[in-house]
Amino acid sequence: MDKLVITASNIVNADDARTARLGTRFGRMDLMSQLALLAVEPFAPQFESIARERIAICLAARTSSLATDAEYWKGRDNTGGPSPTLFTYTLPSAALGEIAIRHRITGPPLCFVGSSEVLLPEAAELLRLREVDAAVCVSVNVVTPTLADWLALPNSASACAALLRTGDVAGRAVGEFDRDLEALCHYLGAQ
Amino acid sequence: MPEPRVTFASFGAITAAGPDVSSLLAALRTNTSGLRANERFNSPRFQSNIVGAALRSSDDNPAYELANTALAEARKNLGALAIAPERIGFVLSTTKANIETLERLSDGRPCSERARRHLQPELLAEDLAFAHGARGPRQTISTACTSGTVALQQGAKLIQRGAADAVYVVGVDHLSAFVVAGFTALKAIDPVGSRPFDRERCGLSPGEAGAAIVLVRGDLAPAGIELIGWGSSNDANHMTGPSRDGSGLALAIRGALRTANLTATDIDYINVHGTGTPYNDAMEAAALRTIFGETCPPVSGQKGMLGHTLGAAGVVESIVCTLALREQFLPGTPRLSNIADGMPSSLVKEPCPTARLRHVLKLSTGFGGVNCALVLRHG
Numbered sequence: 001m002d003k004l005v006i007t008a009s010n011i012v013n014a015d016d017a018r019t020a021r022l023g024t025r026f027g028r029m030d031l032m033s034q035l036a037l038l039a040v041e042p043f044a045p046q047f048e049s050i051a052r053e054r055i056a057i058c059l060a061a062r063t064s065s066l067a068t069d070a071e072y073w074k075g076r077d078n079t080g081g082p083s084p085t086l087f088t089y090t091l092p093s094a095a096l097g098e099i100a101i102r103h104r105i106t107g108p109p110l111c112f113v114g115s116s117e118v119l120l121p122e123a124a125e126l127l128r129l130r131e132v133d134a135a136v137c138v139s140v141n142v143v144t145p146t147l148a149d150w151l152a153l154p155n156s157a158s159a160c161a162a163l164l165r166t167g168d169v170a171g172r173a174v175g176e177f178d179r180d181l182e183a184l185c186h187y188l189g190a191q
Numbered sequence: 192m193p194e195p196r197v198t199f200a201s202f203g204a205i206t207a208a209g210p211d212v213s214s215l216l217a218a219l220r221t222n223t224s225g226l227r228a229n230e231r232f233n234s235p236r237f238q239s240n241i242v243g244a245a246l247r248s249s250d251d252n253p254a255y256e257l258a259n260t261a262l263a264e265a266r267k268n269l270g271a272l273a274i275a276p277e278r279i280g281f282v283l284s285t286t287k288a289n290i291e292t293l294e295r296l297s298d299g300r301p302c303s304e305r306a307r308r309h310l311q312p313e314l315l316a317e318d319l320a321f322a323h324g325a326r327g328p329r330q331t332i333s334t335a336c337t338s339g340t341v342a343l344q345q346g347a348k349l350i351q352r353g354a355a356d357a358v359y360v361v362g363v364d365h366l367s368a369f370v371v372a373g374f375t376a377l378k379a380i381d382p383v384g385s386r387p388f389d390r391e392r393c394g395l396s397p398g399e400a401g402a403a404i405v406l407v408r409g410d411l412a413p414a415g416i417e418l419i420g421w422g423s424s425n426d427a428n429h430m431t432g433p434s435r436d437g438s439g440l441a442l443a444i445r446g447a448l449r450t451a452n453l454t455a456t457d458i459d460y461i462n463v464h465g466t467g468t469p470y471n472d473a474m475e476a477a478a479l480r481t482i483f484g485e486t487c488p489p490v491s492g493q494k495g496m497l498g499h500t501l502g503a504a505g506v507v508e509s510i511v512c513t514l515a516l517r518e519q520f521l522p523g524t525p526r527l528s529n530i531a532d533g534m535p536s537s538l539v540k541e542p543c544p545t546a547r548l549r550h551v552l553k554l555s556t557g558f559g560g561v562n563c564a565l566v567l568r569h570g
Contacts, residue, residue: 053424053442064312064333069290073297073369080376081236087373088430088558091286093334097559100425106442108423109561110341113331114313125348131446150296151311 004124005171006162007046009188012038014157028085029098030068031157032061032142036095037102039161040136046163047103047134054133055107057099058123060116060181061092062141063153070146095140107132117179123164124174135164139181160185194351196409198570199416200272202510203264205257206400206497207243211264215507216514222523222541224496226384226396229366237371238380243398243498244366252306253365254289254315257401257503262323262361265403272357272411276326280355283316283331284342284362285502290369319361327355335557336464337423338362339402339505340565344421346406358406362506366399370501377431385467385499387492388476388538390529395466398498402507414570416513420453422446426560432470433556437478440554440562444482447564453550458488458566460521460545461552462512465492466499471556476534478554488552491539495526505555509565512551516569520544 017034020026022041026034036059047055068089075082088094093111100109108131112118116139123135140159148155160182164174172188203211207225208218218225225243232240249256289309295302296310309315313331320329328349332342339362346358364370374380374397381394409417423446426439433439448454463475479487493511500507515522523542530538553565 052427057425061333064288066293066310069287069293069369070297072373073293076236076297076368076372081372082376084373084376087376090369090373091333091335091558093557093559093561094430096334097425097430097561100427100560101430104427106425106427106439108446109334109425109559110345110423111332111334113311113333114316118330122345125352150307 002166004127004164004166004174005169006174006188007165007169007171008043009162009185010039010042011160011185011189030089032065032068032140033089033095033098035157035159036138036140037098039138039159040099043136043163044103050134052104053106055105056123056126056132056135057096057105058110058119058135059096059138060112060119062114063143063147064113065090065092067142067144067147116181119181120174120178127164127166137162137164137181197347197350197418198407198409198412199418199513200405200407200412201265201268202404202513203261203268204400204402204507204510205245205260206507207245207398208496210246212510218496219511219514219522220542222525224525226498232371238375239382241384241396242366243396245399251303252289252309253291254363255309257365257399258319258361258363261401261403262319262359265405266323269405272407274356276324278327278356279325280327280346280349280358281316281320281325281329282342282346282358282360283312284338284506285312286333286335286338286364287370288312288315290367291365294367294369323359325359334561335559336501336504337555337557337561337563338502340553340555340563341423343404343418343509343565347418350406350408356408356411359403360406360506361403362503363401364399364501364503366397371397379468381467384526385495386526387465387467387495387524388472388530388534389527390531392467392469392472394468395494396498398500400497400500400503400507402503402510404506404509416516417568417570418565419568420447420451420566422450423563428560431558433474435474437474437481439560440475440478440556441481443562443564444478447566451566453566455482457550458552459548459550460515461488461490462508463490463492464554464556465494467494473533475554479535487535487537489521489537489539490535491522491524493522493525495524509553512553512567516548516551516567519548
């Protein structure tokens with residue numbers, strides 16, 4: 001197989017989401033989708049040279065969509081019931097759908113819950129089998145104070161993303177033992 | 192070196208049709224719907240009280256109970272297979288795991304520590320894998336209503352790339368006020384119960400299930416039903432509505448046929464997603480026209496029997512496909528009376544025996560525009 005390389009990476013947090021100007025649709029999204037979308041935004045120029053059905057999106061949501069779930073369920077006693085818009089985001093794969101819509105990506109979607117360690121191997125497998133020419137890997141974690149209290153987890157609101165490609169493209173080579181997407185993104189961001 | 196075959200070695204299911212696979216088969220044979228009025232949803236907060244409820248005992252941790260019941264049945268049916276625990280993988284498919292816990296915590300009602308833990312899908316997967324002796328690679332898949340078929344795809348890939356010799360693929364979601372209120376907010380529930388592909392259809396019926404399939408490397412299991420193809424795609428169109436032309440689902444079907452090394456004419460039966468919502472069923476019909484033209488193989492779907500079981504749907508409906516292949520019959524489409532205009536003329540209303548069923552196509556679609564297709568083969 002051609003060597004596997006990360007051609008772009010990015011890390012964002014809640015402050016980035018607060019100050020982002022990506023239109024009214026962005027404003028209606030839950031924080032998890034906003035973070036995932038922002039993390040991928042710098043990759044857009046590279047998407048232009050790849051057939052959209054040949055791009056995979058692999059997303060890991062560390063705590064699923066539980067922060068949004070809790071927010072949605074707060075509206076259970078509202079007149080008319082809870083928000084249908086928020087209900088749409090009570091799936092971790094909603095963030096993946098928003099990325100697909102914004103960048104018109106129609107390739108394979110994979111959404112994992114839990115650790116992001118599965119992302120790089122699964123993306124590599126899609127590239128190895130030549131099912132795709134590029135894979136967007138995104139790890140997102142949103143833990144609100146309510147969730148932190150319920151599940152004894154630290155507060156969090158961040159996302160990191162990397163674009164994996166094969167062939168004769170510039171970037172950081174990915175090895176068999178590269179598993180930690182967050183660490184890789186931090187390392188590449190510091191360079 | 193050719194990649195190993197992947198066999199459906201055994202399976203288990205607890206659904207609205209009954210507590211095991213034999214009751215599911217009996218319901219399929221008689222086209223009996225398990226949708227019933229359920230007093231838990233007797234409230235104006237919900238669009239309907241007609242749901243597909245399974246017979247379960249746990250109010251506190253229903254996700255674990257459903258998944259555990261199904262996996263226990265699958266393992267009981269598996270017989271003796273000498274595979275080391277480290278070589279048994281585990282893939283969980285769920286959209287909401289034990290969402291009951293979130294309702295309880297929000298209301299200040301008590302819940303057990305174990306139920307609280309199972310609010311997190313990957314911890315539910317961890318505990319199920321541990322309880323059933325699967326110490327190999329573990330994944331938790333949550334791609335909306337395609338989760339089950341994507342989980343089977345992932346399980347097959349783990350075997351094909353040598354990471355596991357067997358994989359327990361378990362799908363689960365339980366009925367909850369959380370989900371039924373959400374579909375009510377979207378006005379997506381049929382008040383009288385789901386009628387997929389019917390002229391009068393106007394929504395889905397929520398359901399619950401636990402379903403488990405044991406995938407085994409082909410040379411380690413007796414010949415049987417094999418998973419030979421998969422493809423997935425994104426509509427990139429709308430968060431809750433499918434693309435009108437079915438192009439995204441058609442792309443997934445093409446991918447599944449390609450990995451199976453088949454053409455459309457090789458498919459003998461199609462098990463659709465068939466939620467009963469006007470747009471979903473029309474979209475699936477459009478995708479089938481794109482791939483099969485006017486000569487579509489027999490088509491049916493069982494959400495009028497089981498309800499929409501979300502993360503379990505792809506797994507339990509793949510079990511339906513496996514039963515159809517094993518028993519050589521075409522399952523029907525429960526609660527379908529009058530086929531709507533534009534739907535495939537090959538829709539099967541009532542179950543019937545068939546002469547030769549070799550290749551089956553299973554379809555799933557979901558919120559966010561996700562699509563997945565699988566191809567199963569009678570070995």
